[in-house]
């Protein structure tokens with residue numbers, strides 16, 4: 001398994017559980033179990049994270065909220081913020097991990113960012129309301145899922161991006177709107193605790209890797225040659241009965 005995959009798992013586990021020891025224990029335990037499904041690294045990571053989120057949501061760690069405003073968000077919201085701001089996952093990967101429709105991620109990400117910046121911490125920022133009135137060529141500003149967020153999350157199609165780049169040169173109102181969203185975006189990016197734990201994450205992911213590795217070798221089936229496999233196969237009583245039946249059928253056909 002790729003080390004970067006384990007680092008991602010470690011960071012998200014840390015965001016979910018807060019406590020380092022718990023993050024390592026649950027991260028390693030979940031990874032070892034999900035690996036039995038023999039999925040690709042990418043899918044293994046996504047599945048393991050889904051399992052961890054469900055576990056954290058069922059039994060949210062207590063007293064975390066006292067440590068940092070980030071932990072006042074729900075576990076699934078902490079995952080969302082970590083996936084977007086630290087892992088830099090796109091909306092479709094986040095949706096796949098959570099097993100929801102991709103279009104749900106955009107309004108949800110915005111609601112979580114607003115909640116974090118304006119309710120859970122006092123960011124001292126102006127609320128990004130959007131322009132009071134739109135010019136003829138201004139893009140529509142949906143306060144529940146504004147274009148500014150799509151731009152900052154790098155989720156725009158080429159055509160939309162080119163249009164906005166050109167429009168922003170000419171339109172001060174939209175530039176101002178983008179600036180307010182950008183302040184919220186980078187304020188949040190700066191206050192996701194796991195970003196400050198880089199050395200700790202390196203060590204923790206190494207520990208998870210070792211636990212996973214020892215579990216992996218315990219479960220790995222012993223390699224057999226094709227000949228050995230065939231001997232085992234033909235020695236099974238059920239296989240012998242089927243073969244005997246097929247032989248009788250063949251003989252009956254011939255007699256006809």
Ligand SMILES: [Zn+2]
Nearest residue numbers: 135138171174
């Ligand atoms: Zn405009």
